[in-house]
Amino acid sequence: MKFLVISDLHGNIPVLEKLASEFSAADAVLFAGDFAQFDHVETGLPSLEALCKMHETIFAVIGNCDEPAFLSEIEEKDISVEKTLVFHNGLYFAGSGGASKFTGSTPNERTEEELLSDFSIIAHTKDGADEDGHWRNLILISHNPPKDTKCDAVNAELHAGSQQLRSFIETVSPLAVVTGHIHEAAAIDKINNSVIINPGALLDGRYAVMEIEKDGDVWSVSKAELRSVY
Numbered sequence: 003m004k005f006l007v008i009s010d011l012h013g014n015i016p017v018l019e020k021l022a023s024e025f026s027a028a029d030a031v032l033f034a035g036d037f038a039q040f041d042h043v044e045t046g047l048p049s050l051e052a053l054c055k056m057h058e059t060i061f062a063v064i065g066n067c068d069e070p071a072f073l074s075e076i077e078e079k080d081i082s083v084e085k086t087l088v089f090h091n092g093l094y095f096a097g098s099g100g101a102s103k104f105t106g107s108t109p110n111e112r113t114e115e116e117l118l119s120d121f122s123i124i125a126h127t128k129d130g131a132d133e134d135g136h137w138r139n140l141i142l143i144s145h146n147p148p149k150d151t152k153c154d155a156v157n158a159e160l161h162a163g164s165q166q167l168r169s170f171i172e173t174v175s176p177l178a179v180v181t182g183h184i185h186e187a188a189a190i191d192k193i194n195n196s197v198i199i200n201p202g203a204l205l206d207g208r209y210a211v212m213e214i215e216k217d218g219d220v221w222s223v224s225k226a227e228l229r230s231v232y
Contacts, residue, residue: 033143124174
């Protein structure tokens with residue numbers, strides 16, 4: 003199964019057409035938030051509508067530049083996995099939107115507790131977990147990255163991710179985590195057995211491709227690759 007992994011579109015609608023062949027080749031699209039331009043929340047809806055024209059199977063959350071109420075827009079398009087658990091082709095998808103409180107200059111900054119609460123449904127659902135409580139058939143989509151990986155490094159000294167999200171990933175052990183938010187931190191990393199992908203900002207033409215496969219009852223990531231349209 004092949005996924006197109008994207009985040010941080012920020013209103014750059016023309017870049018979507020540059021990815022037309024990647025959209026066509028993907029079985030599904032994973033979008034980790036920020037439809038709108040910085041300080042221009044009104045650009046979120048046109049970006050959402052343009053994205054939905056590119057593929058029929060999209061799993062998405064909203065970002066910190068999107069207003070909290072914008073969640074209802076992606077729910078109406080039936081692409082939201084935020085605060086819920088979606089089952090599709092043998093896999094579970096769950097999501098968390100917005101980002102950690104920082105400058106207060108973007109409309110959807112939240113506490114770590116609020117970010118993690120979006121995944122509370124997982125704690126009350128046992129169908130997807132093995133006897134150790136691990137969800138190796140689960141893909142998390144979180145705009146805010148987990149702490150202390152290559153995917154949250156603003157620079158060599160500063161990691162801006164969530165410690166609570168990292169602890170949750172260590173406990174749940176999902177197959178993969180798709181994140182974004184930190185434009186400087188386009189990278190692929192791991193937390194134990196979980197593959198972490200920050201594709202970089204689609205605003206700048208950055209994206210990723212992930213392929214997964216199943217051997218018996220065990221899912222694994224067979225390929226994860228960063229790419230750019232420029």
